[in-house]
Amino acid sequence: MDLLRFITAGSVDDGKSTLIGRLLYDSKSILADQLEAIERATKRRDDGAPVDLALLTDGLRSEREQGITIDVAYRYFQTPARKFIIVDAPGHTQYTRNMVTGASNCQLAIVLVDARHGVAEQTRRHSLIASLLGIPHIVVAVNKMDLVNYSQDVFSDICIHYAELAKKLNVKHVTYIPMSALDGDNVVDRSKTMLWYEGQTLLEHLETVEIDDDINLEQARFPVQYVIRPQTAELHDYRGYAGKITSGQFRKGDAITVLPSGETSTIDAIEIAETHLDEAITPMSVVLHLATDVDISRGDLIVRSDSQPISSQTVEAMLCWMDTKELKVGSKYLLQVGTARTRCSVREIAYQLNINTYEEIEGVESLKLNDLAKVVLRTAQPISFDPYPTNRATGGAILIDETSNVTVGALMLVGEA
Numbered sequence: 213m214d215l216l217r218f219i220t221a222g223s224v225d226d227g228k229s230t231l232i233g234r235l236l237y238d239s240k241s242i243l244a245d246q247l248e249a250i251e252r253a254t255k256r257r258d259d260g261a262p263v264d265l266a267l268l269t270d271g272l273r274s275e276r277e278q279g280i281t282i283d284v285a286y287r288y289f290q291t292p293a294r295k296f297i298i299v300d301a302p303g304h305t306q307y308t309r310n311m312v313t314g315a316s317n318c319q320l321a322i323v324l325v326d327a328r329h330g331v332a333e334q335t336r337r338h339s340l341i342a343s344l345l346g347i348p349h350i351v352v353a354v355n356k357m358d359l360v361n362y363s364q365d366v367f368s369d370i371c372i373h374y375a376e377l378a379k380k381l382n383v384k385h386v387t388y389i390p391m392s393a394l395d396g397d398n399v400v401d402r403s404k405t406m407l408w409y410e411g412q413t414l415l416e417h418l419e420t421v422e423i424d425d426d427i428n429l430e431q432a433r434f435p436v437q438y439v440i441r442p443q444t445a446e447l448h449d450y451r452g453y454a455g456k457i458t459s460g461q462f463r464k465g466d467a468i469t470v471l472p473s474g475e476t477s478t479i480d481a482i483e484i485a486e487t488h489l490d491e492a493i494t495p496m497s498v499v500l501h502l503a504t505d506v507d508i509s510r511g512d513l514i515v516r517s518d519s520q521p522i523s524s525q526t527v528e529a530m531l532c533w534m535d536t537k538e539l540k541v542g543s544k545y546l547l548q549v550g551t552a553r554t555r556c557s558v559r560e561i562a563y564q565l566n567i568n569t570y571e572e573i574e575g576v577e578s579l580k581l582n583d584l585a586k587v588v589l590r591t592a593q594p595i596s597f598d599p600y601p602t603n604r605a606t607g608g609a610i611l612i613d614e615t616s617n618v619t620v621g622a623l624m625l626v627g628e629a
Contacts, residue, residue: 222324232267432460
């Protein structure tokens with residue numbers, strides 16, 4: 213059974229947490245004690261409201277008091293068709309960094325739109341972040357249709373406006389669903405009040421959306437995590453390289469190149485738990501054995517020789533700044549790509565991106581918390597990567613503050629500068 217990771221995003225009060233609660237409730241994925249807990253929490257508010265399903269994900273006290281989502285919340289459930297990990301992202305502008313980290317591994321994004329307000333600034337912002345992060349599937353969930361009398365015209369107008377936005381962002385796979393998360397219309401069960409809608413419910417779409425095509429099987433990449441060299445009497449000559457295949461596939465006998473050194477060899481064996489395989493594909497964790505002794509250590513990247521990534525010391529990247537301390541041109545950090553780390557400096561801020569208007573602002577010398585920008589980095593050693601739009605696994609990176617060891621930036625590497 214495959215696994216789908218998806219994120220919900222939208223403006224404040226668009227109903228993200230309620231939608232997730234309804235999805236879990238109607239799919240019978242809530243345990244009895246969980247339901248009792250949110251019933252008690254709802255009664256304590258003493259406002260006469262029905263069971264507040266948003267409390268399933270809004271777990272922090274400050275979230276419940278304010279009725280908003282602040283931190284990223286994760287929920288797991290499954291149906292007979294598929295397993296799911298839900299990422300509930302906050303809608304406020306000041307929590308942009310939370311959405312970036314939450315969405316980085318997602319295959320689908322549900323962008324909620326309040327039917328009364330249509331495409332808002334937050335819709336544009338979240339759609340931009342989803343496109344920058346390379347999320348291949350977007351669901352536009354037009355929520356609160358009960359507050360616009362289930363109007364087909366309202367739904368159609370929102371679809372037209374969002375389609376223009378999707379065209380600008382080059383988003384290809386967009387699905388539109390009218391719904392009421394509060395009442396459960398078109399979430400799990402088909403709506404009896406919107407008979408004009410003939411498409412799938414949200415859960416039906418989540419269960420059937422094709423995600424196998426999103427797996428990159430062309431660019432074989434294996435970041436080395438650990439070198440296994442027991443040097444015991446039984447395993448005197450054993451030398452294996454452990455790690456996870458982040459993309460592509462490897463076969464016994466493949467010609468490989470080790471980066472950044474550029475040394476070459478062939479795969480002599482592929483091993484999982486003392487079992488030898490003829491081939492292995494992403495996302496399997498394996499031990500590779502090479503035909504010749506090559507100087508390899510943690511942080512090196514093993515690739516097939518016929519499909520090599522970019523290796524450079526000067527790279528361009530889209531950056532989301534995640535620290536309260538400003539980033540300035542000339543600042544120095546640790547850059548981590550996969551298992552590889554090297555020092556780097558910020559050579560240039562090419563432009564800052566206005567996340568509401570998509571305007572590129574040039575001449576910027578520093579970045580503040582939650583800013584998005586295109587930057588140029590100079591590294592102490594060559595790094596090997598693929599452009600993020602073609603390979604999210606080897607195109608994603610982070611910046612680390614050397615003094616505090618705190619992750620201060622999320623990067624989408626786009627090319628050699």
